[in-house]
Amino acid sequence: MRILHTSDWHIGRSFHGNSTLDALEQVLDELVAQVREHSVDVVIVAGDVFDSSMPAADCYGVLTRALTGIRETSARVVVTSGNHDSAARLGFLAPLLEDGVHVLTDAAVVGTPITLSDEHGPVHFYGVPYLEPALVRRTWPEVTLRTQGQVVGHAMSLVNADRAERGGRSVAIAHCFAAGVEPTPQLEREVRQDLRQGSLDVVPLSDFKGPDYVALGHIHGRAELAPQIRYSGAPLHYSFGEAHKPRGSWLVDLDADGVSDIAWLDLPVPRRLTVLRGELEDLLENPALDAHIDDWICAVLTDRLPQREPMRRLRERFPYCATIDLQPERDGEAADTRTYRERVGRGVPDPQVIDDFLDHVRRGERASDDERQLLADVISEHRAQATA
Known part of the structure; x- marks a missing residue:
C-alpha cells in the first residue's frame, strides 16, 4: 500500500494580509498530480484542513476540488481535524461523504480504525484529532486529563489496545506537538497559543510506539522524529521563518511486514x-x-x-x-534592549525620562545639547507654573 502523508493545509489563511487561496489551489493541483503519477492508494491529511473554525465559502470550494481530484485518481482519503478546524463543522457531513473519503473528528471513536486492504491484507488507520483536554474529560471521565500529553497518551493507549486485538499493519494519525522538534521562536508562533513550550503540553515519542507509521500534523516544517514518526509540514510557506524549509509530502510504502520505504516529494513554491x-x-x-x-x-x-x-x-x-x-x-555601545517602560522607573529625573524616550523612538538617537537645553527650560517653566 502506498500512502501520501500531508497536513496543515490551512485553507483560508492569509499571508500578511494577502489571500493564499490561489497559491494553495495551485499547490494542491500538483499534489493531485503526484497522487496520480505515483499511484498513491491513500492520502492522509493530518489536521488543520482549514485555518479557521468558520471558513469562508470559497475555502470549501478549494477543499472540494482537491478531494474530488484525489478521488478521481482512485486514491482514498483519511482526514483528521486540527486545532484550527472546528471538529463539529468538519465532521458533521462525514457520514454523508462518498465512499473513500473518511473524516475523523470524534474523540468517542478514537481507537476504532478505518480499515483498508491491499494484496497483503488489512491496514488499520487510527485517527487522533486535536483533542482539547477540557472537552474530552466527559468522553473519558475515568482518566485524569489536564494536558495535551495526557490526552494524546490516553488516545494512543486506546489505539494500541485495539491494534493488539486486531493484529495486522497500522497507521496512526495525530495532530499535536511531539517531543523531538527543536523549540525555536518561530516554532512557538507555529503552534497554537495555548500550547505552551513546557513539558506539560509535549507528547513523548514513546506514546507513538506501536503503529507501523505515525503521520503527524501541527508543525509547519518537515521533521523526522524517528524513522517511522514524521511531520510533513504545510504545503505552503505561511511565514518568513519557514522560507528555508522545503514544502512537500512523505510517500510511504507498506509491504506485508510494515514500512518498506519512505521518500520525500517536493511541492512547488508559487x-x-x-x-x-x-x-x-x-x-x-x-x-x-x-x-x-x-x-x-x-x-x-x-x-x-x-x-x-x-x-x-x-x-x-x-x-x-x-x-x-x-x-x-547602532554605532559604538551595545543597544539597550530594555523597553521604555523598563527604563523609566521611579526616581528617574524628568530630563532623563525624556532623553530615554527620544532614544527609544529615534532608535538610538538621543537628544542633542540644544534639545536638552530647550527641554530643561520647558521643564523648569512647567514646575514654576505648577507651584505658583
Missing part, C-alpha cells in the same frame, strides 16, 4: 520568500536585488532613524513586499 536587510536607500537602489522583484519580501531596515513612507517606497520596487521589520544598527 512565490519565493526572501528577507532583505539593509538601509532603505540601499534596498531601493542596489541593482543586485533585481532578482527578488517578484518575491515575497520581508524588509529588515537598519536605518538609525525612521524613514518616510518606507512601505510605499519599497512596493514601488518590490510589489510583493509583505512586511517591514525595524532593526536599527
Whole structure:
C-alpha cells in the first residue's frame, strides 16, 4: 500500500494580509498530480484542513476540488481535524461523504480504525484529532486529563489496545506537538497559543510506539522524529521563518511486514520568500536585488532613524513586499534592549525620562545639547507654573 502523508493545509489563511487561496489551489493541483503519477492508494491529511473554525465559502470550494481530484485518481482519503478546524463543522457531513473519503473528528471513536486492504491484507488507520483536554474529560471521565500529553497518551493507549486485538499493519494519525522538534521562536508562533513550550503540553515519542507509521500534523516544517514518526509540514510557506524549509509530502510504502520505504516529494513554491536587510536607500537602489522583484519580501531596515513612507517606497520596487521589520544598527555601545517602560522607573529625573524616550523612538538617537537645553527650560517653566 502506498500512502501520501500531508497536513496543515490551512485553507483560508492569509499571508500578511494577502489571500493564499490561489497559491494553495495551485499547490494542491500538483499534489493531485503526484497522487496520480505515483499511484498513491491513500492520502492522509493530518489536521488543520482549514485555518479557521468558520471558513469562508470559497475555502470549501478549494477543499472540494482537491478531494474530488484525489478521488478521481482512485486514491482514498483519511482526514483528521486540527486545532484550527472546528471538529463539529468538519465532521458533521462525514457520514454523508462518498465512499473513500473518511473524516475523523470524534474523540468517542478514537481507537476504532478505518480499515483498508491491499494484496497483503488489512491496514488499520487510527485517527487522533486535536483533542482539547477540557472537552474530552466527559468522553473519558475515568482518566485524569489536564494536558495535551495526557490526552494524546490516553488516545494512543486506546489505539494500541485495539491494534493488539486486531493484529495486522497500522497507521496512526495525530495532530499535536511531539517531543523531538527543536523549540525555536518561530516554532512557538507555529503552534497554537495555548500550547505552551513546557513539558506539560509535549507528547513523548514513546506514546507513538506501536503503529507501523505515525503521520503527524501541527508543525509547519518537515521533521523526522524517528524513522517511522514524521511531520510533513504545510504545503505552503505561511511565514518568513519557514522560507528555508522545503514544502512537500512523505510517500510511504507498506509491504506485508510494515514500512518498506519512505521518500520525500517536493511541492512547488508559487512565490519565493526572501528577507532583505539593509538601509532603505540601499534596498531601493542596489541593482543586485533585481532578482527578488517578484518575491515575497520581508524588509529588515537598519536605518538609525525612521524613514518616510518606507512601505510605499519599497512596493514601488518590490510589489510583493509583505512586511517591514525595524532593526536599527547602532554605532559604538551595545543597544539597550530594555523597553521604555523598563527604563523609566521611579526616581528617574524628568530630563532623563525624556532623553530615554527620544532614544527609544529615534532608535538610538538621543537628544542633542540644544534639545536638552530647550527641554530643561520647558521643564523648569512647567514646575514654576505648577507651584505658583
